[in-house]
Amino acid sequence: MTEIISAKAHEIEIRQSAIEEYLGYFGAKADPATLDIIDECKKEFLGCVDYKACICRVECCEENGRLCLEFMQTESKSLAGNLRNCKTAFVLAATTGAAVQRLIAKNALISPLRGMVTDAIGSAAIEAFCDYINRSLGDTDYLRPRFSPGYGDLSLECQQLLLDRLEAKKLIGLALTDGGMLTPVKSVTAIVGLSEEKNKCRNPKGCMVCNRVNCPYS
Amino acid sequence: MNILEKIRSGITYVDGGAGTLLQSWGLEAGVSPETWNISDPDKIKKMHRLYLEAGANIITACTFGANRLKFDNLEEIIVAAIKNAKEACEGFEDAYVALDIGPTGKMLEPLGDLPFEEAVSVFAETVKIGAKAGADLILIETMNDSYETKAAVLAAKENCSLPVFVTNAYSDNGKLMTGADAAAMVAMLEGLGVDALGMNCSMGPRQMLEIASETAKYASVPIIVNPNAGLPKVIDGKSVFDVDAEEFSDIMCDIVRAGATVIGGCCGTTPEYIRKTVEKTKNLPFSLPEKKNRTLISSYTHAVEIGQDPVIIGERINPTGKKLFKEALRNNDLNYILNEGISQNKKGVSVLDVNVGLPEIDEKAMLTKVVTSLQSICDLPLQIDTVDYNAMEAAMRLYNGKPLINSVNGKSESMAAVFPLIKKYGGCVIAVTLDENGIPDTASGRVEIAEKIIAEAAKYGIGKNEIIVDPLAMAVSSDMNSANVTLEAVRILNSKGIRTSLGVSNISFGLPSRADVNAVFYTMAMQCGLDCAIINPHSEEMMKAWHGFMALTGRDANCCDYIEFASDKTPKETKAVSAVDSLGSAIVRGLGDAANALACEALKTVSPLEIIDKMIIPALNTVGKGFEEKTVYLPQLLMSAEAAGRAFDAVKAAIPAGESKKGKIVIATVKGDIHDIGKNIVRTLLENYGYDVIDLGRDVPPEAVVDAVRESGAPLVGLSALMTTTVPAMEETIKLLRKEVPECKVTVGGAVMTEEYAEMIGADNFSPDAMNTVRYAEKIF
Numbered sequence: 001m002t003e004i005i006s007a008k009a010h011e012i013e014i015r016q017s018a019i020e021e022y023l024g025y026f027g028a029k030a031d032p033a034t035l036d037i038i039d040e041c042k043k044e045f046l047g048c049v050d051y052k053a054c055i056c057r058v059e060c061c062e063e064n065g066r067l068c069l070e071f072m073q074t075e076s077k078s079l080a081g082n083l084r085n086c087k088t089a090f091v092l093a094a095t096t097g098a099a100v101q102r103l104i105a106k107n108a109l110i111s112p113l114r115g116m117v118t119d120a121i122g123s124a125a126i127e128a129f130c131d132y133i134n135r136s137l138g139d140t141d142y143l144r145p146r147f148s149p150g151y152g153d154l155s156l157e158c159q160q161l162l163l164d165r166l167e168a169k170k171l172i173g174l175a176l177t178d179g180g181m182l183t184p185v186k187s188v189t190a191i192v193g194l195s196e197e198k199n200k201c202r203n204p205k206g207c208m209v210c211n212r213v214n215c216p217y218s
Numbered sequence: 219m220n221i222l223e224k225i226r227s228g229i230t231y232v233d234g235g236a237g238t239l240l241q242s243w244g245l246e247a248g249v250s251p252e253t254w255n256i257s258d259p260d261k262i263k264k265m266h267r268l269y270l271e272a273g274a275n276i277i278t279a280c281t282f283g284a285n286r287l288k289f290d291n292l293e294e295i296i297v298a299a300i301k302n303a304k305e306a307c308e309g310f311e312d313a314y315v316a317l318d319i320g321p322t323g324k325m326l327e328p329l330g331d332l333p334f335e336e337a338v339s340v341f342a343e344t345v346k347i348g349a350k351a352g353a354d355l356i357l358i359e360t361m362n363d364s365y366e367t368k369a370a371v372l373a374a375k376e377n378c379s380l381p382v383f384v385t386n387a388y389s390d391n392g393k394l395m396t397g398a399d400a401a402a403m404v405a406m407l408e409g410l411g412v413d414a415l416g417m418n419c420s421m422g423p424r425q426m427l428e429i430a431s432e433t434a435k436y437a438s439v440p441i442i443v444n445p446n447a448g449l450p451k452v453i454d455g456k457s458v459f460d461v462d463a464e465e466f467s468d469i470m471c472d473i474v475r476a477g478a479t480v481i482g483g484c485c486g487t488t489p490e491y492i493r494k495t496v497e498k499t500k501n502l503p504f505s506l507p508e509k510k511n512r513t514l515i516s517s518y519t520h521a522v523e524i525g526q527d528p529v530i531i532g533e534r535i536n537p538t539g540k541k542l543f544k545e546a547l548r549n550n551d552l553n554y555i556l557n558e559g560i561s562q563n564k565k566g567v568s569v570l571d572v573n574v575g576l577p578e579i580d581e582k583a584m585l586t587k588v589v590t591s592l593q594s595i596c597d598l599p600l601q602i603d604t605v606d607y608n609a610m611e612a613a614m615r616l617y618n619g620k621p622l623i624n625s626v627n628g629k630s631e632s633m634a635a636v637f638p639l640i641k642k643y644g645g646c647v648i649a650v651t652l653d654e655n656g657i658p659d660t661a662s663g664r665v666e667i668a669e670k671i672i673a674e675a676a677k678y679g680i681g682k683n684e685i686i687v688d689p690l691a692m693a694v695s696s697d698m699n700s701a702n703v704t705l706e707a708v709r710i711l712n713s714k715g716i717r718t719s720l721g722v723s724n725i726s727f728g729l730p731s732r733a734d735v736n737a738v739f740y741t742m743a744m745q746c747g748l749d750c751a752i753i754n755p756h757s758e759e760m761m762k763a764w765h766g767f768m769a770l771t772g773r774d775a776n777c778c779d780y781i782e783f784a785s786d787k788t789p790k791e792t793k794a795v796s797a798v799d800s801l802g803s804a805i806v807r808g809l810g811d812a813a814n815a816l817a818c819e820a821l822k823t824v825s826p827l828e829i830i831d832k833m834i835i836p837a838l839n840t841v842g843k844g845f846e847e848k849t850v851y852l853p854q855l856l857m858s859a860e861a862a863g864r865a866f867d868a869v870k871a872a873i874p875a876g877e878s879k880k881g882k883i884v885i886a887t888v889k890g891d892i893h894d895i896g897k898n899i900v901r902t903l904l905e906n907y908g909y910d911v912i913d914l915g916r917d918v919p920p921e922a923v924v925d926a927v928r929e930s931g932a933p934l935v936g937l938s939a940l941m942t943t944t945v946p947a948m949e950e951t952i953k954l955l956r957k958e959v960p961e962c963k964v965t966v967g968g969a970v971m972t973e974e975y976a977e978m979i980g981a982d983n984f985s986p987d988a989m990n991t992v993r994y995a996e997k998i999f
Contacts, residue, residue: 001450001458006390024852033808034853050391071248098329098396105328106595108895109556112902113856119895156943165248169323170387171420173362173395177324177331179890179917180943184329 002166005094005133007051012132014042014125022120034117041107041117050097051129052172055137056165060089060193069191071165078152079191082144086193089144090137093168095187096126104185122186130188137192144193156180162189221314221355222381224275225414225440225480228504232276232316232357232444232482233269234492240265252284255298256291262299266306270313272489273496274482278318278357279303281348285340287322293347300351316357316383317348319370326365328594329396331892331917334369334616341373349378356380359444360419360484362387362395364406364518365618371410372615375642382411383480385418385442388429393519397597400429401521402619404436405514409620409644416442419484422449422461423469427476434477436521438509443470443478447486459486467494474502511683513717513749515569515646516619519597522568524646524686525717527773529569529750530764531601531622532562533721535588536573547576547584552591559596565755566783569622570596572613573603582609589613601648601752607635614643621645624752625688628653628667637678646684647675648719651707657690661706664689668711686717686749691739695728701739705746712747719750722760737763801829801865805837808857810864817868826872830908834862834869838906842989855989856899862906880908881999882932886923887916888951891944896968900936900988907992909999920951924958933961934998936991937981939968949979956980965994 019038020030030038058070060083066073067080069089074080083089100122108115134140149159160176168174174187182189224230240251243261254262266277279299286292300315307313322340324332345356356374361367367384374382384407386394393399398406407415415437417429423445430443448461461469470481481499483491513524522529535558537543546554559570572592574584585604592600602613603624614621625648626636640647649671651657651664658664668687675685689707692700704720711718725739726732737759740751744767753760761783769780798804801820804812820829841858844850883904887894894916904911912930914922927935935955939948952964965983966976967990976984985991 003450028851030851031854033857034851037853037857050389052389052395101329102595102597104895106560108898109553109595110560111856111860112895112898113853113860115898116856116895117853150942156941169321169325170360170362173325175323175325175330177890177892179331179892179941179947181890181892181941183325183331183892185893 002054002056002171004171005053005055005136007129007132009046009049009051012049012051012125012128014121014128018124018127019117019120022123023117037114037117038121041114042121044103044107045100045118045121045125048097048099048103049125050099051094051125051132052097053092053094053129053133054166054168054171055090055092055133057088057194058091058165060086072158072161074154074158076152076154079147079154082147083191083193085197086144086195088194090192090194091162091165091190092130092133092192093163093166093172093174093187093189094126094129094133095172095174095182095184096122096129098173098184100125100186101184119186126186126188130190134192137194141198142195144195146190146192148188148190159189162191219312220381221276222413224312224314226506228479229474229499229502230276230440230480231274231492231496232442232480233266233274233278234272234483234487234489235446235485236265236278236280236282238447238486238488239268250283250288251280252282252289252295252299255280255295255302259298259302262302263306266303268489269492270306270310272493273500274492275312276314276316276355276357276480276482277303277306278316278359279348279353281318281344282320282360283323285319285322285344287324287340292343296344296347297351300348300353304352314354315352316355317345317351317353317380319344319348319356319358319374320360321362321366326363326369328590329363331890334365337366337369338373338376341370342377345374345377349380353380355413356382357385358382359385360387361385362389362420364394364396364398364403367403368406368410368618371407371412375411381413383414383442384412385416385444387420388417388426390421390425392429392432397519398516398619399520400432401436401514402516402519404433405516405521405620406644408437408439411641411644412439414440414442414480416444416478416480418442418444419446422446422459423466423473424448424461427469427472430473430478431476434507436510436512436514437477437507440480440506441478442480442482443473444482444484445470445473445487446484447488447491450486463488463491463494466491467498470495471498471502474499477507479504479506509681511681513646513683513686514620515599515622517597517599518593518618521620522599524719524749525683527768528744528748528764530567530755531569531571531719531750531752532559532565532567532755533571533723533752534558534562534754534756535570536603537576538573544576547574547579552587555588556591556595559592559598562755563596563598565761567755568598569601569750570598571601571603571624571752573624575604575606575609581606582612585609585613586616590616593618602645607639610636611639611643614639614645617643622686623647625650626671627651628671630654633671633674637675637680640675640680640684641678646686649685649687651687651689657692659703661689661703661710664703664707665710665714668716672716682716686719687711688719688721691720691722691725693727694725694735694739701725701742705742708743708746708748712749717749718747719752720748721752723753733757733759736760740764741767801833802837802840805834805858805861805865806840808854808861810861813861814864814868817865821868821872826869829865829869834865835907838862838903842992845987845989852899852987856902859902859906863902866906880910881934881995882910882912882930883934883936883995884912884914884923884926884930884932885936885938886914886918886926886951887938887940888944889917889919889947891939891941891947891968892916893940894938896940896988897936897938900938900967900985900991903988903992904936904995907995909995920947920954923951924954927955927959927962933963934995935962935964936985937964937966939966939971942970945970945975945979952980963998965991967991
C-alpha cells in the first residue's frame with residue numbers, strides 16, 4: 001500500500017548554499033542584491049509550497065541479469081549496481097505542488113531574474129524534501145543513495161511505471177507529460193535501496209552526481 | 219422512483235471501495251480492475267451484490283479508469299461493466315447504477331499538456347457509451363483538479379441527460395491538489411448545474427468531517443461524502459487503513475449531522491463498513507441543504523463572495539484610452555497584459571476585469587488566450603468583459619472556476635444571448651440598467667429594469683443571487699443630479715437584497731482632478747451599500763477610500779490592513795538611486811528605477827539611438843564580459859539586463875518608427891518541453907541588446923517555428939530543450955527549418971545540450987549560456 005508523506009513549509013530546511021549553487025555561484029558568495037531577491041522569492045515560495053510524497057516498499061531481486069522490482073523489470077546496470085545486495089527498496093514520488101509551478105511562471109513573467117531565482121529555490125526545496133523523506137525511512141546508514149530515472153542508464157520512460165505503481169496522480173497530483181516531464185515541475189521520482197549492510201558511500205548527493213565508473217560500494 | 223427523487227427522499231447510500239475487495243479475490247497490483255468486467259464478470263457482480271446487500275443504493279460500475287487514453291477496447295469494457303452492475307441490481311429495490319468516471323491520469327494544461335477540449339472529448343466518449351449502455355447516473359469522482367472536474371462535467375452535461383454527481387479528492391489542507399477549496403468547488407459545480415456534489419477518497423471520515431461542514435456552508439444541492447477507511451499505516455509489516463467499520467460508521471453519523479445526505483465509502487471500505495453505516499445513520503433526521511442564495515464567483519483556488527465586504531474589481535486589463543495596451547493587443551504581447559493582472563493583484567483587488575476588445579483583432583481568440591494565460595499565473599477570479607457573445611462563451615468554457623460576466627442589460631436580445639451561457643457554464647452577471655428605451659433618468663426607473671432582468675433570468679432558472687446590478691454612474695459634469703440618482707438606486711437595490719456594482723470613474727468624466735471626485739463618490743456609494751466596484755487600483759485615492767471605509771465600518775480588525783497599507787509607500791531604490799550618476803553605472807549595478815530615470819534625463823540632450831549604442835549596450839557589454847570571465851554571475855547579468863530594459867522603456871517611445879530594432883530572432887522551447895526559464899533569460903538579454911525577439915513560448919511544434927520564421931523573415935532561430943526526451947523534437951524542428959527555410963540559422967541550448975549533440979542534430983551553433991546567444995546574434999546581424 002502506498003503511504004503519503006506531507007510536510008509543512010517550515011519543516012523543510014532549504015539550504016541557502018544549494019539555492020546559490022543552482023544560480024551558478026559555485027563556491028562564490030552571492031552579491032547582496034541577489035541575496036535580497038532570493039529572500040523575497042523564498043518568502044513567496046514558502047507561502048505556497050505544498051510538500052507531498054507517496055512512497056511504497058517493494059521487493060527487489062535480480063533474475064537472468066535483469067533487475068526485478070515487482071512493478072517493473074529493467075536491464076539498467078546503474079540501478080542494479082545501486083541496489084546490489086538490497087532485497088527491498090522504497091519507491092517514491094515527491095512534489096512541491098501545483099502552486100509552485102504557477103509561482104515560477106508568474107515570477108518569470110514579472111522578471112526573468114525572479115523566475116530563475118524561484119526556480120532555483122524550487123530545485124533546492126525538492127532536494128531538501130527528498131532528504132527529509134530519506135530520514136523518515138529509518139536508519140539512513142542502511143539506505144542506498146537515491147536513484148532517479150534518467151541517472152546512468154536508467155531510462156526516463158520507467159517514470160510512468162513508478163507513478164502508476166504509486167498512484168501518484170491520484171494521491172499527490174503528480175503526472176507525466178507526453179514529453180516525459182513531471183508535472184507539476186519541481187517534483188522527483190526515485191528508488192531508494194534498503195541494504196542489510198551499512199552504506200559506506202559518503203557522497204551526500206548520491207549516484208547522480210558521482211562520476212566513479214567502478215563504484216566500490218555497489 | 220428515479221435517482222434524483224431518491225436522493226431527495228432520504229439518506230442515500232453509495233457502495234465502498236471496489237479495489238479492496240477485488241484485490242482480496244486475487245486482482246494483482248498493476249492489473250486494471252476494469253478488465254475483470256470481461257475476464258471475470260462473476261466476481262464483479264458478486265462485489266456489487268455484497269454492497270447492495272449491505273444497503274447501498276448506488277453502485278458504481280467498474281469503469282473508474284475507463285477512458286480512451288488507457289483502453290483500446292473502451293466500448294467493450296464499459297458495456298460489460300454496466301451490464302454486470304445492472305444484473306447485480308436485479309432483485310434489489312432502489313438500486314441505481316452509476317457510470318463511474320475517474321481522472322484521465324494526465325494533467326491538464328497549463329500545469330500539464332492535456333488540452334482542456336481534449337479532456338472534454340476523452341470524457342465525452344466514456345459518457346456516451348455509458349449512457350447508451352443504460353447507466354442511471356454519472357458519478358465523476360476522485361478528481362483532484364478543478365479544471366479536469368469541469369471538463370468531465372461539461373462532457374457529461376453535453377452528451378447525456380443523466381443526473382451528474384461529482385466528488386472531489388481533497389488533501390489534508392482542505393484543498394484539491396491544484397488548489398481549490400470547498401467553497402470554490404461548490405461555486406463552480408453548482409454553476410455548472412450538477413445534481414449532487416461532495417468528496418471522496420484521499421482521507422478518512424474524521425478528516426473529511428471538517429470539509430463536509432465547510433461544503434455545507436455553501437452547497438444548495440445534496441452533499442456526498444465517501445471517505446476512505448482512514449489513512450494507511452503499517453502494522454506488523456502490513457499496510458492497513460487505520461479506521462475500522464465501527465469507528466467509520468460512528469463518524470459517518472457526525473458527517474450526516476454536518477449535512478451530508480448521500481454517503482458511502484472509498485478505498486478500504488468493505489461491505490461491512492457500508493452495512494454498519496446504514497444501520498447507524500438510517501434513522502437520523504434527514505434534511506436537504508437549504509438554498510443558500512450566496513453570490514459566489516471563483517477561481518481555481520478560492521471563491522469570492524459578493525454581498526459581504528465591498529469587492530474591488532481591477533479595471534486595468536482594458537484597452538480603452540490606453541495606447542500601450544492597444545499596441546500590446548495588436549502585437550500579441552501577452553506579457554504586457556498579464557503583468558497588468560499581476561500588478562493589480564499586488565494592489566489588493568479581489569477580481570480582475572478582462573476586456574481585450576479592439577475592432578481590428580480576433581476578440582474570441584485573444585480573450586481565450588488572455589483568460590487561460592491569466593489563470594496559469596494569477597489566482598484571482600476573472601470578470602469576462604465583452605459584448606461579443608461568441609468570445610464570451612469561448613472564455614466561459616475555458617475558465618477554471620465560476621466567472622463574473624460583464625454584462626447583460628435589459629434588452630431582450632442581450633438577455634437571450636447571455637442567460638443561456640450563464641445557465642450552461644455558471645457565472646454571476648453584471649446587469650446594466652438600460653434597455654430598448656435607453657437609461658432611465660430616475661432611480662426607480664433603473665430599479666425597474668433591474669427587476670425585469672432578474673425576472674427574465676428566473677425563467678432560465680438563474681437565481682437573483684447570480685445577478686449584480688449596475689445602476690450606472692453617469693457624468694456629473696453633464697447632469698448635476700446624476701450622482702444622486704445612482705446612489706439612490708444603489709440604496710433601493712440594496713434594501714431589496716439585490717447585489718450592486720458600479721463602474722465608478724464614469725462619474726467624474728469631464729472634470730479636473732478626477733481621482734478626487736471618484737474617491738468621494740466611491741465612498742458615498744459604499745455607504746449606500748455598494749457591493750462591488752470596477753476601479754483602477756493604482757489610483758492612490760481610490761485605494762485610500764476603500765481601506766478607510768473598511769477600517770471605519772468595523773471590517774478591519776485593529777485597523778491592521780489600513781496600517782499596513784498606509785506604511786507601505788517607501789520606494790525601495792531611493793537610497794541606491796542617489797548613489798549612481800550615470801546610466802551605464804545604473805545598468806551595471808542592476809538598478810532599474812535609476813536606469814529608467816537617468817535614461818529619461820539623457821533623452822533631453824542625447825538622441826535615443828545614441829543612448830542605446832553609447833550607454834546601454836556598452837554597459838551591458840561590461841557585465842557580459844564579466845560573466846564570460848566568470849567575475850559576474852548569471853543573476854547579476856540578468857539584473858543588469860532588466861535595468862537596461864527599464865532604460866529601453868524610456869528610450870523606446872522616442873525612437874522614430876522603423877529604426878527601433880537591430881533585427882528579428884525567433885525563439886522557442888521545443889515541442890514536449892514545458893520548461894522555459896532558460897529561454898526567458900535568453901529573451902531578456904537579446905531584447906536588451908536591441909533585437910526584436912519573437913518568443914513562441916514553450917511546447918512549440920516544429921511547424922509553428924517554421925511559420926513564425928516565414929512570417930517574420932527572421933534570419934536566426936534559438937531553440938531550447940531541457941531534457942533528453944525532448945532533444946528529438948529539437949532535431950525534428952531543425953530538419954523542418956532546413957527544408958522549409960534553409961537560409962535561417964539555428965542556435966540551440968538547454969540543460970542537456972552539448973557541442974556534440976548540437977552538431978549531431980544539425981544546429982549551426984551551440985549556446986552554452988545566454989551571453990553566447992547574444993554573441994552569435996551579433997555575428998549574424
